[in-house]
Amino acid sequence: MNKDGTGTIIKIHKRKNYLSRKAPKLRGASYRGERLEQIIAANIDDFYIITSADEPTFNHKSLDRFLVSGESSSLHPIIVINKIDLMTDDFSNEWKNFYEKIGYKVFITSVTNNRGIEELKLSLNGKKNLFWGHSGVGKSSLLNSMFSHLNIYTQKISEQSAKGKHTTVTVTMYPIDETTFIIDTPGIREIDPYGVKKEDLSHYFIEFLPYIQECFYNRCIHEHEPGCAVLDAVEENKISLERYDSYLRILDTIEDDLKF
Numbered sequence: 671m672n673k674d675g676t677g678t679i680i681k682i683h684k685r686k687n688y689l690s691r692k693a694p695k696l697r698g699a700s701y702r703g704e705r706l707e708q709i710i711a712a713n714i715d716d717f718y719i720i721t722s723a724d725e726p727t728f729n730h731k732s733l734d735r736f737l738v739s740g741e742s743s744s745l746h747p748i749i750v751i752n753k754i755d756l757m758t759d760d761f762s763n764e765w766k767n768f769y770e771k772i773g774y775k776v777f778i779t780s781v782t783n784n785r786g787i788e789e790l791k792l793s794l795n796g797k798k799n800l801f802w803g804h805s806g807v808g809k810s811s812l813l814n815s816m817f818s819h820l821n822i823y824t825q826k827i828s829e830q831s832a833k834g835k836h837t838t839v840t841v842t843m844y845p846i847d848e849t850t851f852i853i854d855t856p857g858i859r860e861i862d863p864y865g866v867k868k869e870d871l872s873h874y875f876i877e878f879l880p881y882i883q884e885c886f887y888n889r890c891i892h893e894h895e896p897g898c899a900v901l902d903a904v905e906e907n908k909i910s911l912e913r914y915d916s917y918l919r920i921l922d923t924i925e926d927d928l929k930f
C-alpha cells in the first residue's frame with residue numbers, strides 16, 4: 671500500500687483457481703446474451719462456505735448451490751454451520767453426517783458459546799482461506815472470535831426479515847501470519863454458478879460421479895433419460911433425494927443456449 675492509500679502491483683501470480691459469479695442483473699437494463707463474469711478472489715487453498723443453523727434459517731438447497739460454485743471453480747469446499755447455540759445438537763449432527771457422508775468436512779460452530787472455534791482456527795493454518803456465504807450468517811464474527819485484533823465491523827440481522835444487512839461491503843484479505851491468509855467477503859443474495867453447462871452440472875455433485883459414466887447416453891443430464899445410472903442410484907438411496915432435488919432445481923436455472 672502506498673502512502674496516499676493507493677496500491678502498486680508488484681507481481682502478477684498465475685491463477686490456479688478463482689471464484690466468480692455472474693454479475694448481478696442491472697436494474698432496468700434490458701439484457702441480451704450472457705451476463706458478465708465477476709471475479710471474487712483467486713488462488714484460494716480452502717473455500718469455507720459459512721451457513722447458520724438459524725437466523726437466517728439453514729437452507730440445504732442454497733448450501734448445495736454454494737458447493738456447485740466451489741466445485742465448478744476447482745476450489746476445495748469446507749462447510750461451517752455457525753450459530754449452533756440457536757438449534758439442537760440433533761439438528762447439527764444430522765446435517766454434519768449428511769454432508770460428511772458425501773465427502774465434505776463440516777465444522778459446527780458458535781461464536782456466542784465459543785464452540786468449535788479453536789478447531790476451525792487450526793484448520794486455517796498455513797493456507798489462503800476464503801469465507802463465503804449469505805449475509806448475516808456470522809462470517810465476520812467468526813473471524814473476530816478467532817483473531818480478535820481484526821475487529822471487523824459486524825451487525826445484527828434485520829428483525830423483520832431475519833436476513834443479514836450486508837454489513838461487509840468489500841472483499842478484504844487479512845494476513846494472519848506469513849503463510850496464513852483469510853479473505854472475508856460481503857454476504858451474497860444470489861448465487862448463480864457462472865458458466866456451468868447443463869451437461870456438466872452433475873460433475874459438481876461429487877457423490878454422483880461414480881454413476882455418471884454408467885449412464886446409457888453419453889450426454890445424459892439425468893432428468894428422465896432411459897438407462898440413467900444417476901436416477902437408479904436415487905431410487906436405491908445411494909444418492910439422497912434432497913441432493914437430487916437440488917440438482918434438478920439448479921439444472922432448471924441454467925440457460926439452454928449457453929455457448930462457449
Ligand SMILES: Nc1nc2c(ncn2[C@@H]2O[C@H](COP(=O)(O)OP(=O)(O)OP(=O)(O)O)[C@@H](O)[C@H]2O)c(=O)[nH]1
Pocket residue numbers: 752753754755756779780781782783804805806807808809810811812823824825826827834835836837838839855856857858
Ligand atoms: N446467536 C449467535 N449469533 C451470532 C453468531 N455468530 C454471529 N452472530 C450474530 O449474527 C449477526 C451477523 O453477524 P456478522 O458477522 O455481521 O455476519 P456476516 O456473515 O459477516 O454478514 P455480512 O457481512 O452482511 O455478509 C451479528 O449480530 C452477530 O453477533 C453465533 O454463533 N450465534
Ligand SMILES: [Mg+2]
Pocket residue numbers: 809810811823824837838855856857
Ligand atoms: Mg461480514
Ligand SMILES: [Zn+2]
Pocket residue numbers: 882885886890891892893895897898899900901
Ligand atoms: Zn444419467
